Amino acid sequence: MHKVEKAAVLYESLHKNIGYLCATFADIETRLSEILVLLINEDNPAIGEIVVESLPFSKAIDLLRRLVFEYIDMDEDDAREFTGLIDRLREVAKGRNDVVHSRWYLPDADSSNFIKEGARRKREKTANNEDMLLIKVVELCERADSVSNEVDDFKTSMWGWI
Numbered sequence: 001m002h003k004v005e006k007a008a009v010l011y012e013s014l015h016k017n018i019g020y021l022c023a024t025f026a027d028i029e030t031r032l033s034e035i036l037v038l039l040i041n042e043d044n045p046a047i048g049e050i051v052v053e054s055l056p057f058s059k060a061i062d063l064l065r066r067l068v069f070e071y072i073d074m075d076e077d078d079a080r081e082f083t084g085l086i087d088r089l090r091e092v093a094k095g096r097n098d099v100v101h102s103r104w105y106l107p108d109a110d111s112s113n114f115i116k117e118g119a120r121r122k123r124e125k126t127a128n129n130e131d132m133l134l135i136k137v138v139e140l141c142e143r144a145d146s147v148s149n150e151v152d153d154f155k156t157s158m159w160g161w162i
Contacts, residue, residue, distance in 0.1 A: 003109040010112065010131060017137040018099060024144040025096045028089070031151040032060055038159055039067040061089050072158065085154065088147045095140045104133060 036055075037048030055063065065086050068074075074082065103117035114133040 006112065007106050007109065010106065010114070010134070013134055014104065014114065014137065017134065017141055021096055021099060021137060021141050021144060024141060024148055025092070028092065028144065028148045028151055029057060029060075031148065031155060032057075032064060032089070035151070035155050035158075036060060036064055036067070038155075039064070039071060042159075057093055058090070061086060061093075082154070085147070085150050088143070088150070092140070092144045092147050095136075096144065099137055099140065 033049075033052045036052045037045050040048035040051055052060065068082060069079070104114040105117060106113075107115050113131045116133075
């Protein structure tokens with residue numbers, strides 16, 4: 001395969017996976033917002049929607065944690081599991097922000113590994129010479145999928161299929 005074609009394939013794969021990550025993260029944000037609206041005022045969702053729409057994601061996570069521990073009775077195991085979910089939400093958000101808000105490039109036509117602009121070059125390669133960024137993005141997509149399902153499971157366990 002010609003070097004330019006190879007680079008195009010790598011960029012296409014990166015962009016496809018970043019798009020998937022963004023769509024999955026948007027799903028997480030929507031599910032989180034739905035839960036917050038229910039926790040704030042289940043009888044009058046407009047109140048919760050007004051509050052939630054002005055919150056950045058990190059503050060929405062903080063609010064979720066405070067409201068759940070204030071208003072939902074949990075045993076120790078459930079509380080530990082919920083705290084783990086909060087940690088995973090933060091981890092996915094941090095990973096997503098790093099991937100989406102950084103500039104990634106191939107340093108030269110012979111390279112098959114993306115470099116983050118402003119970062120020192122690292123020679124991270126797998127045994128098959130696969131790009132580490134692509135592997136990390138795919139793994140982040142898988143974690144985001146899992147977290148999205150966990151958030152949905154939490155909502156369903158509290159309010160059923162609303």
